[in-house]
Amino acid sequence: MGxxxxxxxxxxxAAMLTRKxxxxxxxxxxxxxxxxxxxxxLTGENSVLDTVLQEGAPAxxxxxxxxxxxxxxxxxxxxxxxxxxxxxxxxEFGGDRPVVVAxxxxxxxxxxxxxxxxxxxxxxxxxxGIPAMIAVGIPKVTAAGTILMGIAAGMPFxxxxxxxxxxxxxxxxxxxxxxMLKLFPFALSAAVLFVLVETRRRGVEHAWSLKSASAKPxxxxxxxxxxxxxxxxxxxxxxxLALGFEVAILPSMLAGVVYALLTTTxxxxxxxxLLRTLYGAFEVAAAPMVLFIAIGIxxxxxxxxxxxxxxxxxxKAVSPQNPVLFVLVFTLLVPLxxxxxxxxxxxxxxxxxxxxxAAGIYPAVAVLGLATSYNQVFGVSxxxxxxxxxxxxxxxxxxxxxxxxxxxYVWAVALGGFCVTAATYL
Amino acid sequence: xxxxxLDRAARTAIAELxxxxxxxxxxxxxxxxxxxxRRDPALLRRWAATADAFGAGLPPVAATARIVESDGGLAxxxxxxxxxxxxxxxxxxxxTLALADALIDLLGWRHWYPAGSVRAAAVAHEAVHGxxxxxxxxxxxxxxxxxxxxxxxxxxxxxxxxxxxEIAAHAHARTVCGLGRSPLLLTAALATAAEPQHGSSHxxxxxxxx
Numbered sequence: 001m002g003x004x005x006x007x008x009x010x011x012x013x014a015a016m017l018t019r020k021x022x023x024x025x026x027x028x029x030x031x032x033x034x035x036x037x038x039x040x041x042l043t044g045e046n047s048v049l050d051t052v053l054q055e056g057a058p059a060x061x062x063x064x065x066x067x068x069x070x071x072x073x074x075x076x077x078x079x080x081x082x083x084x085x086x087x088x089x090x091x092e093f094g095g096d097r098p099v100v101v102a103x104x105x106x107x108x109x110x111x112x113x114x115x116x117x118x119x120x121x122x123x124x125x126x127x128x129g130i131p132a133m134i135a136v137g138i139p140k141v142t143a144a145g146t147i148l149m150g151i152a153a154g155m156p157f158x159x160x161x162x163x164x165x166x167x168x169x170x171x172x173x174x175x176x177x178x179x180m181l182k183l184f185p186f187a188l189s190a191a192v193l194f195v196l197v198e199t200r201r202r203g204v205e206h207a208w209s210l211k212s213a214s215a216k217p218x219x220x221x222x223x224x225x226x227x228x229x230x231x232x233x234x235x236x237x238x239x240x241l242a243l244g245f246e247v248a249i250l251p252s253m254l255a256g257v258v259y260a261l262l263t264t265t266x267x268x269x270x271x272x273x274l275l276r277t278l279y280g281a282f283e284v285a286a287a288p289m290v291l292f293i294a295i296g297i298x299x300x301x302x303x304x305x306x307x308x309x310x311x312x313x314x315x316k317a318v319s320p321q322n323p324v325l326f327v328l329v330f331t332l333l334v335p336l337x338x339x340x341x342x343x344x345x346x347x348x349x350x351x352x353x354x355x356x357x358a359a360g361i362y363p364a365v366a367v368l369g370l371a372t373s374y375n376q377v378f379g380v381s382x383x384x385x386x387x388x389x390x391x392x393x394x395x396x397x398x399x400x401x402x403x404x405x406x407x408x409y410v411w412a413v414a415l416g417g418f419c420v421t422a423a424t425y426l
Numbered sequence: 427x428x429x430x431x432l433d434r435a436a437r438t439a440i441a442e443l444x445x446x447x448x449x450x451x452x453x454x455x456x457x458x459x460x461x462x463x464r465r466d467p468a469l470l471r472r473w474a475a476t477a478d479a480f481g482a483g484l485p486p487v488a489a490t491a492r493i494v495e496s497d498g499g500l501a502x503x504x505x506x507x508x509x510x511x512x513x514x515x516x517x518x519x520x521x522t523l524a525l526a527d528a529l530i531d532l533l534g535w536r537h538w539y540p541a542g543s544v545r546a547a548a549v550a551h552e553a554v555h556g557x558x559x560x561x562x563x564x565x566x567x568x569x570x571x572x573x574x575x576x577x578x579x580x581x582x583x584x585x586x587x588x589x590x591x592e593i594a595a596h597a598h599a600r601t602v603c604g605l606g607r608s609p610l611l612l613t614a615a616l617a618t619a620a621e622p623q624h625g626s627s628h629x630x631x632x633x634x635x636x
Contacts, residue, residue, distance in 0.1 A: 087460070087461070088460075088461045091460075091461045091586060091588050092461065092573070092575050092585035092586055093575060093583075093585065093586070094586070095585070095586020095587075095588055096564045096565075096568065096586050128460045128461070131459070131460040132460045132461055132588060135459050135460065135588045135589055135592075136586070136588060137510075137555075137559065139509075201511060202509075202511050203509060203510030203511030204508075204509075204510045204555075204559060205507065205508065205509045205510070206507070206508045206552065206555045206592070206595075207504050207506070207507040207508075208504060208505040208506040208507070208548060208551055208552070208609075208613070209503055209504055209505075209613075210503045210504065210505065210522070210613055210616050210617040210620060211458065211503055211617060212454075212455045212458060212592065212610070212613060213451045213454050213455055213458075213610040213611075213613045213614040213617065214454070214458065214614060214617045214618075225464055396502075
């Protein structure tokens, strides 16, 4: 039976890779198929309808709310000009030294990455950051990569991600936070190294562009003034509360929303702005929320007793227990989290993580180490993830170019994560 | 490249461009450069004029960079490109240069842009970027623009004006190649003529969720 489940999973991966089905839909179909193959009844205890679909769909509800709040805060950073002001100041202060501008934009991307993820994060930092870097001579692939590496450096502190791993892997928030603190130095070092090495290797680039002298209508975003300096602290507020004062994730993020509002908006405009940005956030958060519904359903399916019994011997046979082998094998498997591959944490990888924990192959915290390390690769280099596609297209290059340039750096981050996991939790 | 290059709307648009003064194209360049979108048009105009004068006053420099020619400039929306690594190289896009020459003939602008001058301007333009990137010139340009971002007692910190070096490079090319009008006028006309040929790279993302 375990082999059949693996074949079903392979079919699901094929459907996602070939883009026959959107990931969210593929995961739900996969979950239902796994449940049936595992012998789950249609209704009742451990069933397809009541357990997998009914209980699975809202299982990651806290993550969905965190994603929504992150998107709300992201919208506010955009609408109030906070993100734009940060980038503008960096260009003004360091513009004649491309490496300084790139490091500054990297810092802004890291801050943004702690608040929200995916394409909205890339857009917040990149809409001004990418052309600003290109204008000072940073090559396009490096500019796109800088945004992505920055967001990934902030990812260990992205509160919705903490919530996701806490709920999906059934780990307390302090445990997730503890590992993220260990992963952060690797992510940050790789990001800084990327900027330093790539700006040195590729030098500067200037183009006589046909677009440079064209007339362009001025959009509302472009008419925004600078946000006051104290408003620029907004991305740090949720982080300080959650990390420094151990305040729960959702209130920490709400505090960020309130701070952004109070520091940038006149009282009579507050209601209007709050509602407008909140409704806008729903639009931004819709895609990841659909994905988290599907992941919850998949996790419920792979945790069914029948699925665990069937998969346990198979997964146990191929999962390395020796720490050195653990690091080696999972490092070699890094490319499997690209192109919606089976180790993509926001796809089948979540299901595999569920199996590893449910079957007792690894302690949950070791699976956290695996998943978050793969997430660092996926978040930067996967040419099918929206942040990578958006950044590459906006810079005028292909996502594959960005993948090739960034992969060595994030592969090293994953290696670091696996080493910490093996040394600490195996 | 024939008269079919331009329809009536494009010709009207280019006639309007022709009526603009050269500094206006610098203002457009600045306005299209991130960080300046919300700035006062008068300030942009002052910066554009200053950068133009600065570039025009730069002494001619010999192009030491390797020069290569390639196709595909129209698809990329580029006429030339300077890269500093692995060796300083100026890449000239022959299809865009050919379109530029055809357009100049079509519009009767040959007295402004003599034969071979666009290629020479492209080389001069890219070569001067080296000067503006290293050495004292970049500091001089910053001082000339006078964009103060921090003042503490006697100390003044001048901010970078993104795009000003580009205006200076165009002005330099105009001066050393003896062009009658700014290369930016030709750039704007080319953009109008080549509009359908170079796609926008700023479209929305087409990736999947997350």
